[in-house]
Amino acid sequence: MAKTESPMATEQASALSTALEKYRLPLSKAVVALILLLMIFTASRWVLSPVTTWALDSIALFLLLVACLGRVWCIMYIGGQKNNSVVSAGPYSMVRNPLYVFSFIGALGLVLMTHSITIAALLLVFYVGIYPFVVAKEEANLHSLFGEAYQDYCDNTPRFIPSFKLYSTETQVAADVKRLERSLFDSGCFVLAFIALTGIRMAHESGLIPVLFKLP
Numbered sequence: 001m002a003k004t005e006s007p008m009a010t011e012q013a014s015a016l017s018t019a020l021e022k023y024r025l026p027l028s029k030a031v032v033a034l035i036l037l038l039m040i041f042t043a044s045r046w047v048l049s050p051v052t053t054w055a056l057d058s059i060a061l062f063l064l065l066v067a068c069l070g071r072v073w074c075i076m077y078i079g080g081q082k083n084n085s086v087v088s089a090g091p092y093s094m095v096r097n098p099l100y101v102f103s104f105i106g107a108l109g110l111v112l113m114t115h116s117i118t119i120a121a122l123l124l125v126f127y128v129g130i131y132p133f134v135v136a137k138e139e140a141n142l143h144s145l146f147g148e149a150y151q152d153y154c155d156n157t158p159r160f161i162p163s164f165k166l167y168s169t170e171t172q173v174a175a176d177v178k179r180l181e182r183s184l185f186d187s188g189c190f191v192l193a194f195i196a197l198t199g200i201r202m203a204h205e206s207g208l209i210p211v212l213f214k215l216p
Contacts, residue, residue, distance in 0.1 A: 024134050031123075031126045034122070035110075038114075041211065042211060044215060045214040045215060046115055046216070060109040064110070067102045067106025067187070068190045070101075071102045074102065075176075075179055075180050081173070086142075091162075094167050095157065097159060101162065108123075113194065113197045113201075
């Protein structure tokens with residue numbers, strides 16, 4: 001027999017989702033600030049060969065470019081239609097929350113540059129602890145807006161793991177130019193972060209920025 005949640009448990013989960021959705025941006029900024037401080041004043045305990053370092057940095061840059069282009073791709077499809085209709089084309093045909101997927105890919109790219117398991121674990125705990133609740137709240141809002149149409153979309157489209165075989169697109173989409181421009185700037189920050197982290201690493205090696213302690 002399937003286990004059902006009590007009304008109280010469901011209400012508590014809903015309240016938690018609402019709170020996390022409301023404070024998602026401040027929490028994200030706080031975690032980003034913490035990770036940034038760790039990147040500036042700590043270094044990896046692992047001693048990697050030049051070839052390994054080059055390989056990790058190359059993968060990191062590739063992930064950051066994917067995140068940058070992917071987020072712009074998402075905004076191109078959803079920018080002019082958000083809360084007006086169920087968007088199910090382009091990246092949204094493969095996964096219901098592609099913006100979060102691409103953001104996670106970008107964050108993973110940045111973490112790879114630190115060579116730190118500790119920072120990677122911090123990022124993973126943050127995403128797993130926050131975003132499933134945020135997404136659940138957002139999807140509940142979309143259910144209330146679009147009803148059966150959104151339920152059909154959920155039934156056929158995975159939440160977080162893209163299914164490439166589902167890909168479909170449209171010849172034309174309504175664009176929100178201002179939102180697209182903001183997305184270009186926000187997404188470009190991933191690549192700027194790569195440049196900044198490369199500079200921080202050089203500053204560590206030259207002694208310009210002190211390494212207070214090393215992380216595994």
